Amino acid sequence: MTNTKILIVEDEAPIREMIAFHLDRAGFDTLQAGDCREARALLADERPDVALVDWMLPDMSGLELARLLKGNDENDDLAIIMLTARADEHDKVSGLEVGADDYMTKPFSPRELVARIQAVLRRTKSSKDKSLQSGRLLLDASAHRVSADGDEIKLGPTEYRLLQFLMTHSDRVYSRSQLLDRVWGANVYVEERTVDVHVRRLRKALTPAACDKYIQTIRGAGYRFSVPA
Numbered sequence: 001m002t003n004t005k006i007l008i009v010e011d012e013a014p015i016r017e018m019i020a021f022h023l024d025r026a027g028f029d030t031l032q033a034g035d036c037r038e039a040r041a042l043l044a045d046e047r048p049d050v051a052l053v054d055w056m057l058p059d060m061s062g063l064e065l066a067r068l069l070k071g072n073d074e075n076d077d078l079a080i081i082m083l084t085a086r087a088d089e090h091d092k093v094s095g096l097e098v099g100a101d102d103y104m105t106k107p108f109s110p111r112e113l114v115a116r117i118q119a120v121l122r123r124t125k126s127s128k129d130k131s132l133q134s135g136r137l138l139l140d141a142s143a144h145r146v147s148a149d150g151d152e153i154k155l156g157p158t159e160y161r162l163l164q165f166l167m168t169h170s171d172r173v174y175s176r177s178q179l180l181d182r183v184w185g186a187n188v189y190v191e192e193r194t195v196d197v198h199v200r201r202l203r204k205a206l207t208p209a210a211c212d213k214y215i216q217t218i219r220g221a222g223y224r225f226s227v228p229a
Contacts, residue, residue: 004121005048007031009039009065010083011058019052022110028117036060043069044181048078050117055084055095063098070099074182076169079120083108132167135227137211139167148209158183159202166215166225175222199223 006028010016013034020030031046033039036059039051051069053062062082069075081102082095095103101120104113132139136148146153146163155163161183166174174182176192184194203212216224 003029004050005029005031005046006117007033007039007042007046007048007051009033009036009051009057009062010054011035011056012054019110019113023114023117026110026114034058036062036065039065043075043078047181050079050081050120052081052083052113052117053100055082055086055091063094066095066100067098074178079123081116081120132164134167134170134225135211135214136209137167137206137214139164148206148211151209153205153209153211155205156201158198159205162198162202163225166223169225171224171226173218173221173224179223195223 004027006023008016008019008023008030010019010032011034016032016034020032023030031042031048033042036057039053042048043051053066055062057065062084066080066082069078069080079101080099081104082100083104083106084091084095085106101123102116104116130141132141137153138147139145140147141164144160146155146160162179165179165183176195179195180192199215199217203215206212206214214225214227216226218224
């Protein structure tokens with residue numbers, strides 16, 4: 001759980017601080033937001049792994065916040081657990097339908113909350129560890145290995161993360177600033193041309209296997225991973 005970030009979105013400070021206290025004791029790093037505006041700012045800067053979202057918030061409902069977050073592909077890796085006093089089955093279904101990964105009814109025990117977070121993280125980690133096959137390239141996330149037709153391709157750690165992100169989001173165009181946020185992290189300040197340097201290195205590593213053409217430059221927009229027909 002080390003370095004796993006949990007964002008707590010709850011407008012009642014005593015409840016928010018109580019949750020943070022128990023999660024800190026369990027070994028998580030916690031972030032706190034009292035409303036949706038503050039939560040969205042923290043999400044952009046800190047990239048938490050899990051967001052605990054209260055249903056009733058002052059500036060926007062937690063349900064609407066969850067819908068907005070899940071509708072943005074930049075939050076693909078974010079797990080959301082709804083926290084609410086609303087125990088009606090219809091409300092639970094509404095929370096899950098907008099993309100929440102779990103739903104907890106208040107009051108709940110700290111032990112149950114930790115267990116639910118750990119379960120969500122296991123599911124998230126399982127999806128991240130899946131192998132990716134595109135064209136002649138195979139990225140084995142569990143072994144941290146990339147190969148083409150069985151021959152291993154040596155990549156540096158940044159080139160590996162860049163390729164993994166692009167393969168996971170195949171056929172989508174990402175600008176340099178978006179790649180900096182998703183691959184390097186939103187709170188890491190490096191120049192956008194850094195992306196170009198690592199794209200060149202990635203293409204060079206893929207060239208012997210004739211897979212460099214999978215990394216495509218879209219003029220004026222950015223880069224995408226796509227296997228030519």
